[in-house]
Amino acid sequence: MTDWTLRTARAALSRLMEPTDLVGMALIESAGAVDALRIATGAIKPSTKTKQDIAEILNMEGASPVRASLPEALKRWSPRAADLAPARDISTIERLGGRFLIPEDDEWPDALLDLGLRQPICLWARGGGGLTVPAEERSVALVGSRDSTNYGNSVTGDLAAGLAHRGMSVVSGGAYGIDSQAHRAALTVAGRSDELPTIAVSACGLDRYYPSGNEDLLRAISHQGMLLAEVPPGSSPTRWRFLQRNRLIAALCSVTVVVEARWRSGALNTAHHAADLSRQVAAVPGSVHSANSAGCHRLLREGSAICVTDAGEIAELAGSMGQQLPSEPKGKTADHDGLNLEDLLLLDALPVRAAAQSEKLASVAGLGHDAVLAGLGRLQLAGLAESAGGAWRRIKRAG
Numbered sequence: 473m474t475d476w477t478l479r480t481a482r483a484a485l486s487r488l489m490e491p492t493d494l495v496g497m498a499l500i501e502s503a504g505a506v507d508a509l510r511i512a513t514g515a516i517k518p519s520t521k522t523k524q525d526i527a528e529i530l531n532m533e534g535a536s537p538v539r540a541s542l543p544e545a546l547k548r549w550s551p552r553a554a555d556l557a558p559a560r561d562i563s564t565i566e567r568l569g570g571r572f573l574i575p576e577d578d579e580w581p582d583a584l585l586d587l588g589l590r591q592p593i594c595l596w597a598r599g600g601g602g603l604t605v606p607a608e609e610r611s612v613a614l615v616g617s618r619d620s621t622n623y624g625n626s627v628t629g630d631l632a633a634g635l636a637h638r639g640m641s642v643v644s645g646g647a648y649g650i651d652s653q654a655h656r657a658a659l660t661v662a663g664r665s666d667e668l669p670t671i672a673v674s675a676c677g678l679d680r681y682y683p684s685g686n687e688d689l690l691r692a693i694s695h696q697g698m699l700l701a702e703v704p705p706g707s708s709p710t711r712w713r714f715l716q717r718n719r720l721i722a723a724l725c726s727v728t729v730v731v732e733a734r735w736r737s738g739a740l741n742t743a744h745h746a747a748d749l750s751r752q753v754a755a756v757p758g759s760v761h762s763a764n765s766a767g768c769h770r771l772l773r774e775g776s777a778i779c780v781t782d783a784g785e786i787a788e789l790a791g792s793m794g795q796q797l798p799s800e801p802k803g804k805t806a807d808h809d810g811l812n813l814e815d816l817l818l819l820d821a822l823p824v825r826a827a828a829q830s831e832k833l834a835s836v837a838g839l840g841h842d843a844v845l846a847g848l849g850r851l852q853l854a855g856l857a858e859s860a861g862g863a864w865r866r867i868k869r870a871g
Contacts, residue, residue, distance in 0.1 A: 481505040482574045482594045483558035487704045488512055488549050491716035492590045495545040498529040501589065505574075511546075513553045518542065533589055534846065561704040564679055568705075569694075570598035583608040586749050587723050592702035598678045599694040603668055608726045609790055611641045611671070613746070615721065615739040616650030616731040617764050624732035624764060625653045627756055631729065632657035634783025636669045640790065643725050645717060646672035646690055646699075648683060650731050650739070655689060659696055670697040673720050675713040679705035715741055722746035726790045729754045729780060733767030740767050747776055748813045752789045754780040811854075814839055818847040819856060819866065827863030 476484070482505050489496035489512070500508040502525035503518070510516045518526075526542055562572050573580055573595040581604075584591045605611075612635050614628060632642045632654040642658040644651040651672075658670035672693050674682065678701050681687040693699055702720065703713060718738065722728050722745035730753070733739040743753045755777040758765025771777035780786050811819060814837075821837035822828070828836075834844045848864055851857035858867050 476506050476509055478505055478576060479562070479572065479574060480558040481509045483561050483572060483704060484509055484556045485512070486593045486596075486702065487556055487558070487561065487707070488552050489593065491592065491702055491713060492719070493545070494530060494533060494589060495526065495542060496549075497589045497591075497593075498526040498533075499542070499545075500593070501529060502526050505593075512549050513556070514546070514550070529589065534850070558704075561706070564705040565596050565598070568598055568679060570596060570678060570699075571600075572596060579604040581605040581608075581724060583611075583724050584720070587719065590719065591723075592720065594702065596678050596701045596704060598699040599696070600668060600698040603666070603698075605671065605698070605700070605724065606641045606668060608724060608751075610639070610667075611643050611725040612786055612790055613643045613721045613725040613728040613742065614650065614654035614731060615644055615718075615728065615742045616733050617737055617739065618647055618649040618651075619764070620649035620653065620732050621762065621764050623758060623762070624650055628653040628731045629657040631731065631756075631783050631786065632670075633661050635786060636661040638783065638787050639667055640787065641668045641697075642670045643721055644670070644672060645714075645721060646674055646682075646686060646693070648686065652686055652689055654731075655693055655697070659692055668697050671724070672697070672699050673717055673724070674699060674701040674709075675703075675717040676709035677701060677703055677705040677707040682709055714738065718742040719745040722751060723749055725751065727752040727754055727786055729756065729786055730768050730771060730777065731756045732758060732762075732764045733771075734763055735766045735770065737767045740771070743771060743777065744813065747816075750811075750816070753777045754786060754789060756780060814843055815847050815850055818844060819851060822851075822857055822864060822866035824866050824868070827860040827865040829863050833864065 485505060499511060502522050503511060511518045523542060565572055614632055616624060628650050635642055636658040642654050644654045655670045655672060670693060672690060676682050678699050681690040718741045722742050728743055728746035728751060730739050730743050746753050753776055755768040755771045757779055758768060772779055817837040817839060821833050830844050834841045848857055856867055857864055
């Protein structure tokens with residue numbers, strides 16, 4: 473049997489499992505990374521307690537029964553088991569001048585803990601010059617369309633440069649368009665040795681620069697800023713990994729700003745992740761005739777984003793969030809902490825005094841009736857809602 477260490481086990485698991493594989497994350501939480509890998513590769517059998525723990529964890533997450541099956545997950549992981557070479561992967565990232573980080577490390581970004589079961593198994597990093605990932609209140613995400621307009625590029629450049637001048641890290645995905653402009657503008661004002669001007673979160677292994685057309689830019693980020701990925705060297709970019717990458721961008725930042733986005737842009741996915749994490753979401757308005765701003769206007773119209781027009785307004789949003797954190801007594805939590813977006817909407821819709829029927833709550837929250845019933849169950853378990861004669865009302869947590 474292979475003598476796995478905690479670090480090599482997490483490195484191997486990051487190749488074995490896709491990002492946010494909930495069964496895999498539940499297995500790691502229940503059994504620990506080393507035994508989770510042994511179970512996942514068939515070296516040992518899961519105990520009855522481990523199976524029960526996984527079922528309970530997945531039930532609390534509301535995971536789909538189709539995917540929330542350990543036997544099915546074992547079949548899913550089996551084809552990759554023969555290709556595991558974690559020592560080689562760690563050696564590759566170190567040869568590239570990078571580092572391998574796990575949640576047990578002191579420099580693991582605390583902001584990622586807010587992802588709960590969906591936090592990455594590990595992080596692969598290039599660059600940084602020995603610096604750690606900044607705290608979320610010192611980081612802002614600038615995201616938007618890959619086919620950005622001159623207007624979008626100009627605004628992004630102003631915002632990124634203004635934020636970098638204020639000592640904030642600009643985080644984006646390293647893609648064409650708005651992402652590229654954000655990284656470039658932040659790099660132009662780099663110069664302070666105690667801060668990272670920009671961070672690019674990749675959807676593939678850091679042994680390659682992707683997209684290839686941005687190789688020079690990504691190489692510059694690896695020297696002056698930092699490249700991050702949750703998948704090991706040699707991993708290819710896939711649509712799933714791109715979508716899951718967005719949650720890391722949102723989690724690492726106190727504010728996510730959508731500069732330009734079409735009606736169904738991937739940048740909106742990042743904004744939704746930020747909202748789910750109770751992070752600030754902002755959008756830049758554009759021309760009503762521009763399809764590239766339709767997604768921004770959608771966010772503003774729905775009330776899920778705050779309108780911003782310059783770096784000062786964004787820094788103010790980030791600063792207000794940072795100022796709130798120290799003032800809260802340690803150990804205290806707000807009612808909304810840890811809730812997903814649907815549960816937040818439902819919590820806001822619940823009356824405190826007079827109880828409301830589920831049909832009324834569906835209308836107020838803008839959710840389907842089935843989603844409301846499921847959400848009420850979760851809020852009741854969390855001690856935030858109670859049933860009164862078939863109707864529902866909100867309960868305030870003590871303190």
